[in-house]
Amino acid sequence: MSNVYTKTLNKLIDELKKLPGIGPKSAERLAFHILKAEPAEAMTLAKAIADVKNKIKRCKICYNLSEEPLCNICSDNRRDKSLICIVEQPKDVIALEKTGACKWVYHVLGGHIAPLEGIEPADLTIDKLVDRVRSDNVKEVIMATNPNIAGDGTALYISSLLKNTNVKITRLARGLPTGSTIEYASGKMLTDAIIGRQQLK
Numbered sequence: 001m002s003n004v005y006t007k008t009l010n011k012l013i014d015e016l017k018k019l020p021g022i023g024p025k026s027a028e029r030l031a032f033h034i035l036k037a038e039p040a041e042a043m044t045l046a047k048a049i050a051d052v053k054n055k056i057k058r059c060k061i062c063y064n065l066s067e068e069p070l071c072n073i074c075s076d077n078r079r080d081k082s083l084i085c086i087v088e089q090p091k092d093v094i095a096l097e098k099t100g101a102c103k104w105v106y107h108v109l110g111g112h113i114a115p116l117e118g119i120e121p122a123d124l125t126i127d128k129l130v131d132r133v134r135s136d137n138v139k140e141v142i143m144a145t146n147p148n149i150a151g152d153g154t155a156l157y158i159s160s161l162l163k164n165t166n167v168k169i170t171r172l173a174r175g176l177p178t179g180s181t182i183e184y185a186s187g188k189m190l191t192d193a194i195i196g197r198q199q200l201k
């Protein structure tokens with residue numbers, strides 16, 4: 001970083017550059033914006049960042065993001081707890097919830113199995129899911145992992161673990177292009193995929 005800036009300003013620019021989609025020019029622009037902002041405005045931003053790290057935890061049941069021990073969805077009595085929709089990331093819960101077509105609860109895996117990237121089943125919340133399916137009165141598990149190789153592999157691995165249970169296993173499929181992600185699918189596509197889910201087991 002250029003010596004024309006003070007050490008503190010360089011530090012802020014360096015941190016901003018680490019954000020996705022922020023190049024050196026944007027980082028400089030943001031840093032100067034923050035520098036010029038009213039102290040209260042800048043501190044509100046700093047506090048919002050600190051709060052996200054301090055207050056947001058994982059739901060004890062489904063591992064979705066939550067500020068309480070249980071997330072809004074797990075604590076909602078109108079949800080059908082016998083249907084568990086399995087997703088890779090909290091962002092996928094948001095995409096599916098936006099369709100308004102989901103009355104189920106979720107289980108957030110925290111990613112997908114990818115041995116080449118060093119992500120093994122034990123790194124995800126798969127064992128917690130199996131416990132949940134065995135101990136709760138679960139009728140159907142809906143696999144909503146991404147429709148790509150890693151997501152398909154993860155869905156198949158989980159369905160093999162649940163083979164000896166009486167749980168019906170389905171997979172969101174129709175309407176979702178192969179190789180795409182839940183996060184970026186349109187609401188219409190996701191709704192079609194929810195309605196047209198196919199049985200895996």
Ligand SMILES: [Zn+2]
Nearest residue numbers: 059062071074
């Ligand atoms: Zn939850």
